[in-house]
Amino acid sequence: MANKAKEYLEVALINKESGNHNKAIDLLKKSLSLADDPIAINNLAICYQSIGNYSKAEEIFIKAINNNQFFLETYLNLALINFSFDQPNKSFEYLMQPFIKNDELNINKNTDIWIKSFPYIIMALNLIALKFKTFNEIHIKLLKFTLSDPDVRTKDLRPALSFYSDAKIKDIDNNIKLTKEDKIKAVTEDSLISSYIENEVNTGLITENFFTTRRTLISGYVANNKIKKDYEVYIEKFLKMIVMQNINNQYIWSISERDKKNIKIVEKRILDIVNKDDEVSYIDLLLLMSYEEILSYKKIYKFLKNQPKNKYPKLKEILKKEILNREEEENISKNIKSFSNIEDNISKKVKSQYEENPYPRWMSVSNIQNNKDLKTGESYTNYFDVILNNLPVKGKPVETKKPRMLVAGCGTGKQPISISLADKNLDIDAFDISLASLSYGIRMARELRINNINWFQADILDLKKIEKKYDMIECVGVLHHMNDPEKGFNELEKKLKPFGLMKIGVYAKHFRDGRLKELKKIVKKENYKTDLPSIRKFREHIKNSNNESYKAISNTSDFHSSSNFRDLLMHAHESSFTIPELEKIFKIGTDYNFLGFEFPKDQYNKIIRSYNKSFPEDIKRNNLKNWDIFEEKNPDLFAVMYQFYLQKNQ
Numbered sequence: 001m002a003n004k005a006k007e008y009l010e011v012a013l014i015n016k017e018s019g020n021h022n023k024a025i026d027l028l029k030k031s032l033s034l035a036d037d038p039i040a041i042n043n044l045a046i047c048y049q050s051i052g053n054y055s056k057a058e059e060i061f062i063k064a065i066n067n068n069q070f071f072l073e074t075y076l077n078l079a080l081i082n083f084s085f086d087q088p089n090k091s092f093e094y095l096m097q098p099f100i101k102n103d104e105l106n107i108n109k110n111t112d113i114w115i116k117s118f119p120y121i122i123m124a125l126n127l128i129a130l131k132f133k134t135f136n137e138i139h140i141k142l143l144k145f146t147l148s149d150p151d152v153r154t155k156d157l158r159p160a161l162s163f164y165s166d167a168k169i170k171d172i173d174n175n176i177k178l179t180k181e182d183k184i185k186a187v188t189e190d191s192l193i194s195s196y197i198e199n200e201v202n203t204g205l206i207t208e209n210f211f212t213t214r215r216t217l218i219s220g221y222v223a224n225n226k227i228k229k230d231y232e233v234y235i236e237k238f239l240k241m242i243v244m245q246n247i248n249n250q251y252i253w254s255i256s257e258r259d260k261k262n263i264k265i266v267e268k269r270i271l272d273i274v275n276k277d278d279e280v281s282y283i284d285l286l287l288l289m290s291y292e293e294i295l296s297y298k299k300i301y302k303f304l305k306n307q308p309k310n311k312y313p314k315l316k317e318i319l320k321k322e323i324l325n326r327e328e329e330e331n332i333s334k335n336i337k338s339f340s341n342i343e344d345n346i347s348k349k350v351k352s353q354y355e356e357n358p359y360p361r362w363m364s365v366s367n368i369q370n371n372k373d374l375k376t377g378e379s380y381t382n383y384f385d386v387i388l389n390n391l392p393v394k395g396k397p398v399e400t401k402k403p404r405m406l407v408a409g410c411g412t413g414k415q416p417i418s419i420s421l422a423d424k425n426l427d428i429d430a431f432d433i434s435l436a437s438l439s440y441g442i443r444m445a446r447e448l449r450i451n452n453i454n455w456f457q458a459d460i461l462d463l464k465k466i467e468k469k470y471d472m473i474e475c476v477g478v479l480h481h482m483n484d485p486e487k488g489f490n491e492l493e494k495k496l497k498p499f500g501l502m503k504i505g506v507y508a509k510h511f512r513d514g515r516l517k518e519l520k521k522i523v524k525k526e527n528y529k530t531d532l533p534s535i536r537k538f539r540e541h542i543k544n545s546n547n548e549s550y551k552a553i554s555n556t557s558d559f560h561s562s563s564n565f566r567d568l569l570m571h572a573h574e575s576s577f578t579i580p581e582l583e584k585i586f587k588i589g590t591d592y593n594f595l596g597f598e599f600p601k602d603q604y605n606k607i608i609r610s611y612n613k614s615f616p617e618d619i620k621r622n623n624l625k626n627w628d629i630f631e632e633k634n635p636d637l638f639a640v641m642y643q644f645y646l647q648k649n650q
């Protein structure tokens with residue numbers, strides 16, 4: 001009897017591995033009817049999870065735990081299921097079960113279960129912050145613990161840190177026992193807030209308000225030489241935090257008339273010293289830079305550029321970012337290969353925008369959520385495995401030894417660099433029309449020691465000048481900025497090998513026309529320009545409005561940095577599409593097979609469950625008629641944009 005059970009189990013596992021989950025379920029049930037076995041029980045639940053029957057899977061997993069027939073991974077599976085149920089707090093509890101002893105954290109980072117659970121713990125923290133807007137002691141301890149991991153970037157925890165910073169600053173600001181200076185001191189002493197502000201774009205309006213109003217206060221102290229001695233170090237630290245934040249958000253915070261008066265006084269004082277070629281006060285320099293980039297004070301910029309290397313040691317980090325990086329990018333830009341003259345009128349306009357405001361201005365790429373199968377938590381070592389194992393790809397579309405990838409409109413390089421970090425074996429070509437964007441990407445690639453990306457300047461319309469063909473082409477956020485997106489796609493298609501893969505990202509009309517249309521009308525009506533003072537003014541206009549739809553925009557990360565804000569609301573040229581239009585432009589059903597949409601990682605499980613519920617018969621989730629209906633009911637579904645995979649038919 002037991003042997004027969006084992007036989008069923010073995011065949012079931014083979015079926016499970018090859019994706020025949022229903023068959024595997026049948027066999028596992030047979031096996032379990034003969035003998036109880038934790039492996040069979042857990043695999044049965046995993047198979048239900050894979051076919052989207054999450055409730056059944058959850059029931060079996062919980063029973064397994066109650067009967068002591070479980071593995072540590074069972075908790076991870078239960079967490080993934082609860083992400084689908086939009087219950088990140090429950091996911092968090094399950095994920096933390098193996099790591100809490102007597103109400104304290106008990107984590108061994110080298111265990112397999114920690115390595116597997118870690119990305120999802122971060123995801124849960126972010127989702128709890130967004131959904132419940134409350135953190136307990138364990139959440140905060142864990143936030144500190146995860147941030148101390150060298151693989152974790154503040155970026156990975158942005159929603160959690162943004163919420164934490166706003167909540168903590170609100171507490172500090174409401175504390176009537178603290179003086180104005182004590183409040184500034186308390187904020188600078190919070191390690192999570194300082195790490196967040198210095199390394200990431202802040203997205204919290206309470207935090208922004210605290211920093212900008214206290215900056216005004218401090219500018220008065222500095223202008224009049226009235227800083228209290230005991231607080232000097234905290235005020236310096238506070239200003240430095242603002243300068244770093246300014247570099248991250250490209251100086252998007254607005255400046256009041258009072259600020260301007262104080263800046264003038266300090267600027268004049270510095271210029272007097274610069275003219276005497278003497279030593280400038282650190283706090284004066286910090287104050288200026290806490291408002292505008294140093295380049296905008298031309299004479300002071302020149303002065304600092306020519307100072308001996310270690311003249312201002314406390315400014316080292318800032319000057320590297322503000323002066324040295326800029327110089328390096330200018331040098332890089334002179335040596336970028338070009339395949340185009342960029343003659344198309346729209347391409348010229350769009351190029352000009354991205355030369356002024358390269359997009360995105362990124363600081364780091366996530367290292368921890370790359371190449372994860374979001375349904376099961378499994379990791380992959382090959383960039384294509386996630387696609388090949390999860391999407392209905394036909395045959396073997398990818399050269400296995402050294403696959404060739406083209407990233408069209410690579411912007412500032414975040415996209416090709418993330419791909420390269422996920423898979424060193426790829427041969428990547430990345431191009432864009434904007435030299436400033438490419439230079440940023442090349443500098444970042446050098447910093448990250450990445451050398452499998454070949455960068456060049458070209459217009460998609462000129463791709464015919466390149467001979468190579470590619471296994472995969474990615475073009476995200478680009479075609480909708482072209483005069484004729486269909487023509488752009490046709491040029492890309494000529495560079496794709498037979499049966500090759502494409503990843504495309506284009507704007508969704510439902511979202512863009514719904515949420516953004518009114519705001520764009522304001523730009524026209526008020527005649528807002530695209531320079532920084534106008535961007536700041538328009539942004540204040542939105543911040544001060546009571547319109548709920550505008551408020552929703554101020555929650556997006558693009559609202560909080562200049563180049564992203566311009567990209568979101570003041571673009572030189574853009575169009576957007578509906579799903580039926582996608583079918584036509586991308587020749588879906590004729591020359592291409594639609595393989596599926598991609599969603600932001602933290603929303604993936606929830607969206608897929610909801611779609612499965614509405615369309616249980618569409619197991620591959622690639623029926624665009626269904627997605628069109630689904631989007632109608634969820635108009636913000638493609639708020640980021642439509643991102644999807646295609647496979648060439650021949």
Ligand SMILES: C[S@@+](CC[C@H](N)C(=O)[O-])C[C@H]1O[C@@H](n2cnc3c(N)ncnc32)[C@H](O)[C@@H]1O
Nearest residue numbers: 354409410411432433434459460476477478481
């Ligand atoms: C929104 S950014 C997206 C960057 C990148 N794909 C990403 O997702 O991070 C759009 C980029 O497309 C580039 N672009 C626009 N039209 C182009 C064209 N005709 N040929 C090549 N690049 C183009 C722009 O210069 C800009 O860097």
